[in-house]
Amino acid sequence: xxxxxxxxxxLVLLLSCRSKKLSPAExxxxxxxxxxxxxxxxITPLIADSIIIAEGEYVTSYSxxxxxxxxxxxxxxxxxxxxxxxxxxxxQVIATVASASxxxxxxxxxxxxxxxxxxxxxxxxxxxEVLECLDANxxxxxxxxxSLVSWAKNNHSELDGFINDLTINGAxxxxxxxxxxxxxxxx
Numbered sequence: 001x002x003x004x005x006x007x008x009x010x011l012v013l014l015l016s017c018r019s020k021k022l023s024p025a026e027x028x029x030x031x032x033x034x035x036x037x038x039x040x041x042x043i044t045p046l047i048a049d050s051i052i053i054a055e056g057e058y059v060t061s062y063s064x065x066x067x068x069x070x071x072x073x074x075x076x077x078x079x080x081x082x083x084x085x086x087x088x089x090x091x092q093v094i095a096t097v098a099s100a101s102x103x104x105x106x107x108x109x110x111x112x113x114x115x116x117x118x119x120x121x122x123x124x125x126x127x128x129e130v131l132e133c134l135d136a137n138x139x140x141x142x143x144x145x146x147s148l149v150s151w152a153k154n155n156h157s158e159l160d161g162f163i164n165d166l167t168i169n170g171a172x173x174x175x176x177x178x179x180x181x182x183x184x185x186x187x
Contacts, residue, residue: 021123024093025086028118031125032081032097040071048126055130069167076171077101084113093118094131106148106178108140151184152177 022030027046034042044064052061053070062070079101087094095116104110113134119127145163152159159180162173 023088024091024118024120025088027120027123027125028086028093028095029083032083032095035071035074035079035081038075040068043067043071046125048121048124051125052127053129054127072168073166073171074101076168076175077103079104082111091120096134102175102178106182107144109136112136148177148181151181155184156180 031043031046050061050063051067052059079099082098083095084098085096095118098111098113100111104112115131117129117131118125149163159173159177162170162177
């Protein structure tokens with residue numbers, strides 16, 4: 001009987017660990033870890049069937065499929081995310097996250113540290129609202145972006161429209177425009 005007790009206890013322990021619900025802060029941590037490892041499959045169980053991303057007046061609702069498209073777009077810029085602070089607040093988490101990417105580097109806002117309010121529904125992430133970007137210089141961002149868009153339109157019309165194309169192809173064109181623009185400066 002004793003020889004069966006140890007494996008049985010181990011099985012019970014493993015099953016109880018598996019069924020443990022993640023706290024909201026643990027879910028947010030896993031969410032950003034999945035972005036860092038470029039593993040969308042790890043994000044899917046963390047988010048509700050639809051997730052809302054709100055940034056100022058722009059509010060977008062994503063299904064898992066459309067959020068995956070956004071994820072792929074973002075991945076082209078090779079972003080990294082570092083959680084600076086997590087604060088549990090009722091059934092929400094206020095997360096301060098520093099993100100760096102090739103796009104932010106070009107826009108002279110690298111890293112970009114923002115504060116997000118993350119809300120949950122049925123124990124899943126349902127809404128991410130940008131509260132503020134603490135170190136953003138939006139004037140420089142706009143100048144860099146507008147310069148790039150104008151230059152690409154005038155010099156590489158095949159890339160025109162990349163700024164509004166949130167598909168993987170749009171991101172590839174965005175990165176290509178940055179590369180060509182920066183190489184132009186070196187000539």
